[in-house]
Amino acid sequence: MSFESEVKSYLEKGLKELEISLLPEQVEKTAAFLSLLQEFSKPLGLTALKDSQEIAVKHALDSLSVIPYLPEEVPLLDLGTGAGLPGMIIKIARPEQEVWLVDARKKPISFLTYAAGVLGLKNLKIVQATVGKKDPLPRHYFGCVVSRAVSELPLLWELAKPLLDKDGFLLAMKGPKAREEVKAFSKKFPATQVSIKEFRLPITGDRRTLVFIKESPS
Numbered sequence: 383m384s385f386e387s388e389v390k391s392y393l394e395k396g397l398k399e400l401e402i403s404l405l406p407e408q409v410e411k412t413a414a415f416l417s418l419l420q421e422f423s424k425p426l427g428l429t430a431l432k433d434s435q436e437i438a439v440k441h442a443l444d445s446l447s448v449i450p451y452l453p454e455e456v457p458l459l460d461l462g463t464g465a466g467l468p469g470m471i472i473k474i475a476r477p478e479q480e481v482w483l484v485d486a487r488k489k490p491i492s493f494l495t496y497a498a499g500v501l502g503l504k505n506l507k508i509v510q511a512t513v514g515k516k517d518p519l520p521r522h523y524f525g526c527v528v529s530r531a532v533s534e535l536p537l538l539w540e541l542a543k544p545l546l547d548k549d550g551f552l553l554a555m556k557g558p559k560a561r562e563e564v565k566a567f568s569k570k571f572p573a574t575q576v577s578i579k580e581f582r583l584p585i586t587g588d589r590r591t592l593v594f595i596k597e598s599p600s
């Protein structure tokens with residue numbers, strides 16, 4: 383079986399477990415993107431994962447796990463997207479939604495620009511910028527800033543807050559041990575509302591935590 387067909391069958395299985403439905407062409411596009419990721423991974427240093435199961439589960443299904451929590455019809459930003467995780471996978475699952483992928487590094491941004499062209503994705507903004515350092519991103523604009531494996535919660539919140547609209551929230555994708563970090567964050571930022579959702583990844587059963595942060599109503 384080719385890498386792409388293997389990835390597709392893991393995706394189909396995992397989507398059932400996550401109770402998320404994608405159209406067959408969205409599953410195809412996701413598999414095609416993961417295949418590009420694997421192809422360019424070594425020359426561009428994009429991901430350490432090689433195995434089709436690991437790439438399907440730890441990159442794509444992990445990224446798709448946020449879909450039920452994302453509001454529709456608002457602009458979304460993936461802060462520190464790297465190789466497009468979770469933002470590119472979200473974009474394929476939500477083709478009509480305005481999605482911004484932002485990263486400080488040039489190589490992943492070049493890869494994402496190429497991949498977006500190959501996959502024919504529209505209404506996708508791919509920006510090379512360091513958020514918080516004279517970045518060109520619009521302020522008070524995004525309904526959700528999502529971010530995986532970028533920084534600790536306090537810095538992430540400081541970076542995301544000016545970008546969020548009044549009802550917007552930060553969704554930080556964390557590993558199994560986020561509770562302590564969340565507790566410390568809430569103490570330091572009492573004027574925020576914080577909630578968490580713990581779950582297990584399909585197939586491997588690895589534990590993950592989603593952390594939701596928004597400003598408390600004044």
Ligand SMILES: C[S@@+](CC[C@H](N)C(=O)[O-])C[C@H]1O[C@@H](n2cnc3c(N)ncnc32)[C@H](O)[C@@H]1O
Binds near residue numbers: 514
């Ligand atoms: C460990 S990687 C994670 C990439 C991807 N989110 C993932 O889960 O595979 C962290 C990424 O965040 C980016 N990054 C860190 N701080 C940033 C900032 N202030 N603005 C933009 N990108 C940032 C880095 O360039 C790097 O690509």
